[in-house]
Amino acid sequence: MNQLDTRLAKLARQGDRAAFAELVELYKEKIYHLAYRMLQNRHEAEEIVQETFLRVYTNLDRFDEEQKFSTWIYRIGTNLCIDRLRKRKVNYSLDAEMGEGEGNDWxxxxxxxxxxxxxxxxxxxxxxxxxxxxxxxxxxxxxxxxxxxxxxxxxxxxxxxxxxxxxxxxxxxxxxxxxxxxxxxxxx
CATH class of the missing domain: 1.10.10.10 (Winged helix-like DNA-binding domain superfamily/Winged helix DNA-binding domain)
Incomplete structure (x- = not known):
């Protein structure tokens, strides 16, 4: 998987949209589950997935090919979740996150x-x-x-x-x- 990720990242860096789409397919569920587990909110988890891939796309030139792509994308997703949690901390309420079927997870x-x-x-x-x-x-x-x-x-x-x-x-x-x-x- 690591070699495939790196190859896809190289191609995406060169402007290959199909390669980037394949990276999205490989990681969107994993990043969603990470974000949902951390944030306990489907809508916010979906936003984190989008924001993660936006950051990946805009920073592909910074990806170090000596590093595992999975580590890099998890770091981006985790940091975005932590930022979201910090912003939320101010008015955190146990009831606030439970809404329209939020209790139903995988x-x-x-x-x-x-x-x-x-x-x-x-x-x-x-x-x-x-x-x-x-x-x-x-x-x-x-x-x-x-x-x-x-x-x-x-x-x-x-x-x-x-x-x-x-x-x-x-x-x-x-x-x-x-x-x-x-x-x-x-x-x-």
């Missing part, structure tokens, strides 16, 4: 392996509580936890995305897990 559309309705309800409530707990994570832990467990990035990739040492990522991941464990012990 987790809730997964088919259940549970056989009884009681087990399905319990599983759904547990997922909801985990999602809500992730939403309450302090900003510095939230991005690391989402990139690691929901986007399945390695510690090295997260380090590159967030421009932090791997040791800092490990520390924040550990503290984020501890925060979630304590939070979930209170509700489960």
């Amino acid at each position: 987790y809730s559309t997964l088919p259940s392996r549970e056989e009884t309705p009681d087990q399905q309800v319990l599983l759904s409530e547990t997922r909801s509580q985990i999602r809500d707990s992730i939403e309450t994570l302090p900003e510095k832990y939230k991005a690391v936890v989402i990139l690691r467990y929901l986007q399945d990035l390695s510690l090295q990739e997260i380090s590159e995305v967030l421009s932090m040492p791997v040791t800092t990522i490990k520390t924040r991941l550990h503290r984020g897990r501890e925060f979630l464990r304590k939070k979930l012990e209170q509700v489960l």
Whole structure:
């Protein structure tokens, strides 16, 4: 994938619109899921996807081909989400983000392996509580936890995305897990 990404980025840099469209196809869902996990708002996540690809397009000349394209695009998307969260912080309300079906994300559309309705309800409530707990994570832990467990990035990739040492990522991941464990012990 890395070689394909780099080749497509080179072609897009030279003005090949089809190559850029292919990059969009490869990454739009991944960036959307990252943004939705961080922002908990479909509309804002869609805006982040558009803004990410706009930034990618306008900054293709800055892309270092020695670097993984996925790391570069995740860094752009993550930074845009963090900026959005900082702007939102001023008047943050737990109720404000829930609107027209916002509670329905791709987790809730997964088919259940549970056989009884009681087990399905319990599983759904547990997922909801985990999602809500992730939403309450302090900003510095939230991005690391989402990139690691929901986007399945390695510690090295997260380090590159967030421009932090791997040791800092490990520390924040550990503290984020501890925060979630304590939070979930209170509700489960």
